[in-house]
Amino acid sequence: GYGAALKTGVRTAKGDILGIIDADGTYPTEDVPRLLDHLTEGVEMVVGVRSGKAAAFPLLRRPGKAIVGTLAAFLVGRRIPDLNSGMRLMRRGLVEQFFHLLPDGFSFTTTITLAALTNKLGVRWVPIAYAPRLGTSTITLGRGLFQEFPNFLTLVVRIITYFRPLRFFMVPSAIFLILGMANLARTLLFEQNISDASILLIVVGIQIGLMGLLADLIVRSRG
Known part of the structure; x- marks a missing residue:
């Protein structure tokens, strides 16, 4: 792969x-x-940011890319x-630090990007001209929608929960708490009941929030 x-x-x-x-x-x-000129002190990775007409994703792949990116x-x-x-320069220490997390499939670059950012390591972005592909892509529309998109989504969640779990768990925790408090206020006001x-x-x-706090403590203790 x-x-x-x-x-x-x-x-x-x-x-x-x-x-x-x-x-x-x-x-x-x-x-x-x-790109090498941008790999200065404190910068662990320089990423070539694709630009130009060829960098635009096909229309049917844009919603999935937008969801994962957001x-x-x-x-x-x-x-x-x-x-x-797919074009970047990295210090060996960065790659070796997260080598055990890097997958054998297409998610290598996504994983190293998220691992560096969640650990607040220096990443610099440099625009590059992206040209039309030579040959045919192995990622078809069907594979992109039904295989690669779920894999990317799962990968993002897995990496974030590995490094910054509190940021992930606080969203569903807040949603449940807000819904619960709103429903409690409604029943007390109109039904005089809990x-x-x-x-x-x-x-x-509360339980989801506590899970996030516990996971965050584990991550911090891991160093």
Whole structure:
């Protein structure tokens, strides 16, 4: 798979700076020195941000990309210009730190991006000209909708819960608590009663919040 090939390259490479680039003619190899100029002190990874007409995703793939990108940006707490660009330079230490998390499939680049951002490591984004692909993509519309999209969505949630679980759990916790309090206020006001549904929603919200706090403590103790 894509990730397995990259991991083999990482194991074989001898340098302290690792570079990856998709071999489909879409990325400008002549921009590698320009990306290298941005790999300054405190920067662990430089990502080539795709731009130009060829960088636009097919219409039917845009909703899925938008959902995954928005979720990732919310959970990370910042905008992500290009979540899974196939052209980037990385310090060896960054890759080795998260090597055990990197998958053998297409999610290698997404994983290393989320791992770096959730750990507040230096990532720099550099616009590059993205060219039309040479050859045919192995990701068809059906595969993209029914296989890759759920995989990407699962990956985003898994990485965030691994590094920043509180940010993930606080959303459903807040939703249940708000619904429970709203229903409690309604039943007290109009029925002079406390409904079982209100108590259940509030208890579930508290439990989810406590799960998030516990997971966050585990992450912090892990260092």
